[in-house]
Amino acid sequence: MNATVIPIGEKKAPSLEPLLALTAADMNGVNAVILERMQSKVGLIPELAGHLIAGGGKRMRPMLTLASAALLGYSGTRHHKLAAAVEFIHTATLLHDDVVDGSEMRRGKRAANLIWGNPATVLVGDFLFSRSFELMVEDGSLKVLKILSHASAVIAEGEVDQLTAQRRVETSEEHYLAIIGAKTAALFAAACRIAPVVAEAGDDAEEALDAYGRNLGVAFQLIDDAIDYASDEAVMGKDRGDDFRDGKVTLPVILAHARGSEADRAFWQAAISGARSGDDDLAHATRLIRDTGALDDTMERARLYGRRAIDALAAFPSGRAKAAMSEAVEFAVSRAY
Structure with a gap:
């Protein structure tokens, strides 16, 4: 019998496989909802939406809704529609982001705005937002509706805040963390928090899973911002250096600017203003x-937030779901190594 031998002291790289396996059956239900609800008699809508939705994304956020429900022992199906709503919110924000940023790549493919144009891309994003709210209303829980609608508003605020900070190299670390807490972490937190509402698990479970998702979301974005300067298009699914050329002030830039010489700071001022953006x-x-x-x-800061995410699961019993959710954090902070 052949076996894979892992040398003593060599740790197996973290993977999303346990999370994928844990949620596979439920994801079939979620994908069925997504496929059904992205349809429209206006043919351009499913064509454009399908380009991104079928574009190979990990669907991390809806998986977190499903995994959180599994952690709590929930055995119903309400979370299928709600996980689909989470994915529609996320997809809508991606479509809008690509228009705002003028992106050329998304998930390793040409961005929708380059194929169908900005107006159609924005409007299909609006359609997906509307579909997400239909799904929330159908669920019937005002608490769920409050959590996801609030997250949607916070995400929009974060995107606008990022826009106002663009090309401002003096943006502080505190301001940057507030931006990513809103534009990225808010949906991770909401995706996890709705599961204990559906499972009727109580306020403590809500707070713990909110903390898990929020810290994971910050860690996830910190790594994304780091690998814009560390990885290639094949790893990222977008063009390397997009943030740099767009004048986005992320933590790597903030730290490098603060630690640099006078000449370095002058370079950063010119680069972030758009005067120096070549290869x-x-x-x-x-x-x-x-x-x-x-x-x-x-990256170390991302690992810190990752540890906080894992610590937030401490109150829950050990088992397959907890292990998968912990490894998902480790995977998120080890990307592109």
Whole structure:
């Protein structure tokens, strides 16, 4: 019998496989809802929406809704529609983001706005937002509706806040964390928090799973922002250096700017303002981020938030769901290594 031998001291790389296996059966139900509700008599809507929805995304957020329900021992099906609502909210924000950013790639494919244009992309995003609220209303829980509608408003606030901070190299670390807490972590938190509402698990479970999702969301975004300067398109599913060329002030930039020489800070001022955005400038920016330790420290910060996410699960009993959710955090912070 053949077996894979892992040398002593070598730790197996974390994977999403346990989370995928845990939620596979329920994801079939979620995918059926997504497929049904993205349909429209206006043919462009399912065509454009399907381009992104079928584009190979991990569907991390709806999986977290399903995994949180499994953690609580919930055995119903209400969470299928709600997980689909979470995915529609996420997809709508991606469509809108690509228009705002002028993105050329999304999930390794041409961005929808390049194929169908900005107006159609924005309007299909609006359609998906509307579908998500239909699903929430059908569920019938005002508490669920409050959680997801509030998250949608916070995400929009975060995106606008990011827009106002764009090309402002003096953006503080505190402001940056507030932006990613809103634009990314809010939906992770809401996706997890709705499960204990459906499972009637109580306020403590809600707070714990909110903390898990929120900390995971921050860690996830910190790694995304780091690998914009560390990885290639094949890893990221978008063009390397997009954040740099868009003038987005992320934690690697904030740290490198603060730690740099006067000449370095002058470079960052010019680069983030858009005056220096060529390939050579990106290469120089990447060197500065590495040489100042900004990249390593951003990743370490992500690991800190990851540990907080795992700690938030402490009150729940050990088992398959808890192990899968913990490993999902480890996977999220180990991407692109």
